[in-house]
Amino acid sequence: MTNSETITDSVLDIEKIRRDFPILKTKVYGKPLIYLDNAATTQKPQPVLESLHNYYTHYNSNVHRGVHFLSQQATEAYEVARRKIAGYINARHEHEIIFTKGTTNGINLVAASFGKKFLKAGDEVLISAMEHHSNIVPWQLICEEKGATLKVIPIDEAGELKMDGFDELLTDKVKIVAVTYVSNSLGTVNPVHEIIQKAHAVNVPVLIDAAQAIQHMPIDIQQLDADFLAFSGHKIYGPTGVGILYGKEKWLNEMPPYEGGGDMIKNVTFAKTTYNELPFKFEAGTPDISGGIALGAAIDYVQHVGISAIQQAEEEVVAYAYDRLSAIPSLRFIGDAKHRSGAISFLVGNIHPFDLGEILDKQSIAVRTGHHCTQPVMDFFQIPGTVRASFAFYNTKAEVDALVDGIEKAKRMLE
């Protein structure tokens, strides 16, 4: 099964879809919520809420250890969710799907475990200048421990990767490349296929941070051929506290466990412990059972709507937003990549992003302001932060109009 869809190319019935997300009926300061902070976290559709409620109401029990009825039911539901996620990204094997706490946890797992086994003094890890802190700091930690060096693919003024810089940096010292598919602060979609092909041509594995990609576009992991791919459940309409690390079987088998504890062992004695098979080797302790099952429900929901239809609807609303925002005098975009998705970052005149964010908030418009956990990006553009509007398929053009009106109002107040 791949990204199978019931609605394929049609533009979505957004009003109908919005009814699936109860929170979208919320009023903020007495006005309807306009939620444009989807890159931080997405809202949850009814089936995800029901899945969580259903688990705790009817079959709450620990997984993988019990012979009793509820435990078997919970284990079955949890493993069905793993299967759905494997299907969604077209993984070759279900055991290549590791449940984590989220993207950050998945990247830390790879940095620590791959790094422990494969990095030594003098080696290099290659990331990019537009990474989220969670794809920088874990690598800094392991590089420091091992005496390896972190190298950074530069970006240009448009917020795109300088691919000639990548070619130059991809030397035989590089042991792993870790890049984001989509930038959370610039909205840039990176040429990850090309990066993976070039890295593989010199036998270097690649980790893709898919935190901002998995909810916006189809991902076929076999076609992409990434060695690792990490994402968070809460950014694809699932709950917080759960995420996925995909890893190719051959790497996961060679890598040591990240954490020790229950579930990840085959046999424990004080003299020696043997480890469980994949994926359990990397899943120590009681997992977020309800979260994993509800992530499966989120994947069902996305597949029911259709990821291609979602992509199309989002591209339309993002293009509309870009057009309307472009017409605001003194608004400048931060990041102007040709290929973009999800988020639009901007500044207006010399209004501080926090001030603009606060005035928008009072108009019930939720945007994010600040460095978006990408301080090196802000340093590159020599700015303190941006205002970021980030979109999901339930956002409407009317909401974009409200954003534009809100910015105009802020300009009148502050400029």
Ligand code: PLP
């Ligand atoms: N990577 C990117 C590109 C992100 O946008 C985020 C979150 O915004 C993360 C990683 C970290 O995700 P989480 O906090 O869910 O672990």
